[in-house]
Amino acid sequence: MNTILSLGATALATPMLCVISFASERPPVAPVIWDTEVETVEASAPKPEPVKLVISADAIYTADGDMIKGGTIAIAGTTIAAVTPGGVSSDEDGLHVAAITPGFIDLSPRINLADFSVEESSEVVPYLRATDAVDLYDPRWTRLLRSGTTSVLISPAAEDVVGGMTSVVKTGGDPTLESREVLANATLAGSFGSHASRGNSPVRGRPTNHFARRPTTRMGTEWSHRKAFYDTLAAMSHEDRKFEGWDIMASVLKGERPYIVQASATQDIRTAIYLKEEFSIPNMTVDAAAEAWREPGLLARSGMSVILPPFSAQGRTAIDNGFLSWNCAKTLGDLGVAFALSSHGSASPSGRLAMQAGYAIRGGLSFEDALASVTITPARLAGVDSRVGSIAVGKDADLVLWSGKPFAATSRVVGVVLNGELVTQ
Amino acid sequence: MRNTLLIMAGALACLAPSASAQTEAEPYAITADNILVDGGEVLQDGLIVIAGGKIVQVGLEADLKAGLHKDMPVLDHEGWLSAGLVAANGSMGLGSGVDDSTSAFTESLLVAESFNGDHSSVVAARKAGVTSFGLTTGRSNVAGGQGSFVKTDGAKVVNLRTHLTLCMGPPAIQSRRYPTSYSGAVNALEKRFAAGEGAFGAVTAGKLGVTIAVGARHEIDRAIRFCQKAELTGTLRGANRAGEFADRLAEAKLTVIMDAPVIGSPKWHTDSINSLAKAGVPFAFGLADSNAGAGSLRLGASLAVRAGLDRATAWRAITSTAATLAGGGKRAGRIAEGFDADIALWSGDPLSPMTRLESVYIDGALITEGN
CATH class of the missing domain: 2.30.40.10 (Urease, subunit C, domain 1)
Structure with a gap:
């Protein structure tokens, strides 16, 4: 009880967000807040920041356990300070919404500088960083944030076999990498399918453009992949075989860094699976994997994770014309394949990440699995689940505020909280 | 007379x-x-x-x-x-020889060796009151060459090697050759500065200045990050939006060469100038990245004063600060x-x-x- 009162006393003084009245009237149930333990730590320990924002909701979907029916989230600094179950009356003063979910995480937002984001002078460039080609002033960041996506993986365009390292960044805040980066060089990006070989031709004489290079076919792409990993194995055991970026490739083989490859068509997904099994790559994900529903058994066998592109009315997707079935997500979920939904850079309103969760539910997926596939699962796949992806004390206060049941066609996003700040309303 | x-x-x-x-x-x-x-x-x-x-x-x-x-x-x-008057940079007298297109890395080329002091563009500059300028390459190479400080009478070179000219975006990155991407350009320059050979070594040793051509906000952002990581203090050129980064530029001890405002320039341009002045970031007006002629310098300084800049700073932007940024500050x-x-x-x-x-x-x- 004391903790709740102190929470109210330190809440923001704005009338809209004032929680003193309802906090005192509402008996808290099992408050998950900084408690007496915090107060007994040594004086030298940094004092917890005061609560600056409290939001109540009829339902809090944590994506990390059960739904909390009626409760409040207290935010101190940039993180969640408390998640408190308890009755909530919507006529109280304070910020109250119908539902709260964690901010969404899009592992395939394709927010990059197009051709200038990918180094095409060579097909294997693991050492390059996507953050060196990021435009933090792109208006698409605001669109992502307003639609509820709070963290994304930035990656180069998929025109290389091994395209370089990707990073997880927030979609808002100061436009500097220092303030937005969640995890630098989080994963390595690769590509199967037609993109890595599209337009390439053999080098005859002196190359005159970047298309005069390997590979020129799907099988050539596979060959380049295998060569890169065999070269890496050689570099790991022979000093004289080291090449630029071998350590990045080695970190993938050792499972220290996830490998996310674009593979949309069935044969490309199979190729990716065979590569994973041949080199025992522990942590690998196929991105834009529209036709994953055709090989769910192989995916489950190999332990491959999946990122799905946005659903379309006709089923056909923009990447290699892959066909995405409405029940793809459910099929993967039933077999225990870890999967995330994505917008894959779709500019259309129907391509937004929140819409994808709704479509997946329509395809038979449970609400809980749909929520996880846009929050905690992508966070795990990118290795940032300790900071983002669910509503829990200590995690970043990235929240989506809803007018009704999340993902329902009749509900809309009424606000987004990023790093503890209410950034859109 | x-x-x-x-x-x-x-x-x-x-x-x-x-x-x-x-x-x-x-x-x-x-x-x-x-x-x-x-x-x-x-x-x-x-x-x-x-x-x-x-x-x-x-x-x-x-x-x-x-x-x-x-x-x-x-x-x-x-x-x-x-x-x-001093133009902080310019490519007058270079004709079409602004960039050597054989490679994206031509850091050892001396731009003064292409300088024709009797070229009509040089004559036009001195008729507009410009007596010296920082002769620079264009922005079509990642490392374009070494700039000079020159006078506008004949081919008088005051300082042969003033700065290494860099660009990490288009048109230096292009589909015809390495590198084709921002990431590739950054990586290539990081490796060269780490190796510290030739012009790159001269820059890290403080014997040669460095300018980085930028344009869009993300290019300014990238250049600041690059300079801080590589511990370079240099000049961003073509940085008309630099004022939006004034505090970061001040912290990184970077300087700015921008286009002089012209009649009809957007308000953000003069706002940018005022922000740089407020943050104490040295800046000057140049001609290399602008379509305007040498006459734009004096008019630009006037327009900057009209938009709120103090006279002294405006005047220095086309004289003493320009000379300093161009490598001739002790003489002009x-x-x-x-x-x-x-x-x-x-x-x-x-x-x-x-x-x-x-x-x-x-x-x-x-x-x-x-x-």
Whole structure:
């Protein structure tokens, strides 16, 4: 009880967000807040920041356990300070919404500088960083944030076999990498399918453009992949075989860094699976994997994770014309394949990440699995689940505020909280 | 010349360009109603003495005139005298040889070796009052070459190697050759600075300056990050939006060369200028990344003052700060003892658009009678 009162006393003084009245009237149930333990730590320990924002909701979907029916989230600094179950009356003063979910995480937002984001002078460039080609002033960041996506993986365009390292960044805040980066060089990006070989031709004489290079076919792409990993194995055991970026490739083989490859068509997904099994790559994900529903058994066998592109009315997707079935997500979920939904850079309103969760539910997926596939699962796949992806004390206060049941066609996003700040309303 | 009276008949010869060698050799003096010394400092009824192409004395006419040798020619100018204008950068006199397209890395090329001092663009510059500028490559190479500080009379090179010119975005990155991406360009430059050979080593050793061509906000952001990581202090060029990054630029100790505002420039341009001034980031106006001619410098400084910039900073942006950023700050851009006698005589306040340029002197020699 004391903790709740102190929470109210330190809440923001704005009338809209004032929680003193309802906090005192509402008996808290099992408050998950900084408690007496915090107060007994040594004086030298940094004092917890005061609560600056409290939001109540009829339902809090944590994506990390059960739904909390009626409760409040207290935010101190940039993180969640408390998640408190308890009755909530919507006529109280304070910020109250119908539902709260964690901010969404899009592992395939394709927010990059197009051709200038990918180094095409060579097909294997693991050492390059996507953050060196990021435009933090792109208006698409605001669109992502307003639609509820709070963290994304930035990656180069998929025109290389091994395209370089990707990073997880927030979609808002100061436009500097220092303030937005969640995890630098989080994963390595690769590509199967037609993109890595599209337009390439053999080098005859002196190359005159970047298309005069390997590979020129799907099988050539596979060959380049295998060569890169065999070269890496050689570099790991022979000093004289080291090449630029071998350590990045080695970190993938050792499972220290996830490998996310674009593979949309069935044969490309199979190729990716065979590569994973041949080199025992522990942590690998196929991105834009529209036709994953055709090989769910192989995916489950190999332990491959999946990122799905946005659903379309006709089923056909923009990447290699892959066909995405409405029940793809459910099929993967039933077999225990870890999967995330994505917008894959779709500019259309129907391509937004929140819409994808709704479509997946329509395809038979449970609400809980749909929520996880846009929050905690992508966070795990990118290795940032300790900071983002669910509503829990200590995690970043990235929240989506809803007018009704999340993902329902009749509900809309009424606000987004990023790093503890209410950034859109 | 209408307002310039010649006291000494013998000095007539000095005005003929063919006799410029004499004026370089023989000391002479110029008096003016107002001498714009540097920035906002104005000497009323001032006098300067020029000898050997240098300014040897600056002061009030009342203090100095009596001490002059009786035979010393004295030009009385009814109007303003200032330092010749300095463009912080420019590619005048290079014609089509601005960038060598054989490779994205041509860091050892000396741009002065392509410099044609009699090119019409150089003549146009001095007719607009520009007496020196930072000669630079274009932005079509990731490492384009080494810039120089040059005068606009003939092919006079003051400082052969002033800065290494870099660009990490298009058009330096292009589909025809390595690198094709921002990431690739950053990586390539990181490796070269780490290896520290040639021009890159000279930059890290502090023997050579560095300029990075930028445009869009993300390019400014990237260049600041690159400089901080590589511990470089240099100049961003073409950085018209730099004011939006003023605090970061100040922290990184970077300087800025931008286009001078023109009539019709967007408000963000002049806002950017004011933000840089407020944050104390040294900036100057250049011509290399602008479509405007040399005449844009003086008008741009006037427009910046009109938009709120203080006169001193605006004036320095086309004289002393420009010279400093271009690698000639110890010789050009100021009316001060020891500085080169690069001088412009004006009919009035040079920051007024109504003012005419009447004469231009470079190294003490009359070069042109202005536009």
